[in-house]
Amino acid sequence: MANRLSPTFRRVALLPAASMVLAWVPIFIRLAAEGDVPALIIAFDRLMIASAALTLYVVIFRRDSLTAFGGRALIAAVCAGLFFGFHVYTYVLAVKYTTVANSMLLLATIPMFAAVLGHVFLKEKPHPLSYAGILLAMVGTALVVWGDLRWDPEHLKGDLFGLISAVLGAAYFLMRRMVPKKDLRAFVPYILTVYVVAMIVLLLTVLVTGQAGRIFGHPPLTWFWFFMLGIFGTVLGHSLFNKALDYFKAHVAGSWILTEPIISAVLAWVILAEAFNRHVLWGVVPIYVGVVWILWLERDR
Numbered sequence: 486m487a488n489r490l491s492p493t494f495r496r497v498a499l500l501p502a503a504s505m506v507l508a509w510v511p512i513f514i515r516l517a518a519e520g521d522v523p524a525l526i527i528a529f530d531r532l533m534i535a536s537a538a539l540t541l542y543v544v545i546f547r548r549d550s551l552t553a554f555g556g557r558a559l560i561a562a563v564c565a566g567l568f569f570g571f572h573v574y575t576y577v578l579a580v581k582y583t584t585v586a587n588s589m590l591l592l593a594t595i596p597m598f599a600a601v602l603g604h605v606f607l608k609e610k611p612h613p614l615s616y617a618g619i620l621l622a623m624v625g626t627a628l629v630v631w632g633d634l635r636w637d638p639e640h641l642k643g644d645l646f647g648l649i650s651a652v653l654g655a656a657y658f659l660m661r662r663m664v665p666k667k668d669l670r671a672f673v674p675y676i677l678t679v680y681v682v683a684m685i686v687l688l689l690t691v692l693v694t695g696q697a698g699r700i701f702g703h704p705p706l707t708w709f710w711f712f713m714l715g716i717f718g719t720v721l722g723h724s725l726f727n728k729a730l731d732y733f734k735a736h737v738a739g740s741w742i743l744t745e746p747i748i749s750a751v752l753a754w755v756i757l758a759e760a761f762n763r764h765v766l767w768g769v770v771p772i773y774v775g776v777v778w779i780l781w782l783e784r785d786r
Contacts, residue, residue: 500733500741503725508748510718511585512756514577517710524581526699527711528574529691532684533700534715539677547673558664562675565660566682569723572653574687575646583643584760585753589746591647593626596740596779598655607662609734612782622743622775628768658738661730672731676724740779743772 517527543551579588596619603609661675691697703711729738747769753759 499725499729500738501744503722503729504741504744505748506717506722506725507742508589508745509752510576510714510722511580511588511749512752513710513714513718514580515585515753515757517707517714518577518581520704520707522703522707523696523699524577525574525687525691525694525696527714528570528577529684529687530700530703530711531714531719532570532573532680532687534712535719536677536680536684538716539673539680539720543673543677551674558675559678561660561664562678563682565657566679567686568653568657568660569679570683570686572650572657573683573719574690575650575653579643579647579650581643582646583640585757586746586750586759587640588643588647589749590626591644592651592654593623593743593746594648594651595654595658595742596737597623598652599658599734599738602655602659603662603734606659609662611734615737615779615782618775618778618782619740619743620775621778622740622772625768625771625773625775626743626746628771658726658730661727662734672728676727679727680719737779740776743776747772 514527518524576588576592579591600611600616600619604611657679691700726738750759
């Protein structure tokens with residue numbers, strides 16, 4: 486009985502859990518940035534902590550899993566790491582230049598890009614009615630942030646970074662789906678490779694831009710927010726999403742990102758005192774109806 490329920494539990498629990506965790510990420514970014522820390526340093530220190538923590542875990546508890554990792558899985562992990570590193574960096578820029586709610590709205594376009602990229606590169610054709618579900622959820626997400634839209638140059642800059650981050654995020658998710666399951670027997674080494682490659686990419690960017698002196702020397706509170714971003718937001722949140730890709734197509738897993746703007750908007754209102762408007766309440770029903778509709782249509786595909 487337990488074995489029969491296990492796959493169902495994974496399908497039901499993985500994506501909602503990942504969304505709940507990742508909804509906190511923009512809050513931690515905003516709190517970390519209060520010490521005038523550059524966006525690139527926030528992104529790098531986040532990945533440095535995540536990589537160090539996961540490396541320690543693998544060395545102590547999962548060293549044997551390294552022997553089951555290689556070939557196409559390694560190539561996909563390296564490519565995913567490249568996309569993930571710049572996804573994290575551009576998302577930090579989006580949060581710094583626009584509101585938390587708006588940055589989450591733009592990140593919620595990941596399913597659109599994932600569906601297109603999945604169709605082009607993996608020949609994964611979404612159910613025709615899935616597009617209606619995605620559109621419905623996007624309408625709800627737009628209602629959440631409509632009251633916060635302020636079209637000034639700084640805001641538009643944040644919007645642009647948010648959109649770039651969404652494209653990179655879709656590509657990062659897609660790389661996981663490009664590896665046949667028989668070639669990806671070890672999950673933990675895969676995500677460890679992704680995080681380490683992403684960290685190296687951002688380290689090179691830090692060195693090229695002359696910001697190496699800003700990596701350390703932060704006050705304890707700032708390091709605490711970096712720790713929360715690295716462990717809670719990356720090792721836990723993104724690992725849950727990566728694991729979900731064992732059971733869902735990229736655009737289906739990405740559709741759960743559409744639920745995050747509501748949670749993030751509420752958190753920003755409570756913790757950061759960012760304006761909270763009635764559009765959040767209007768968006769609840771279409772977002773969740775759209776996401777559940779997508780998952781229902783794609784359950785056996």
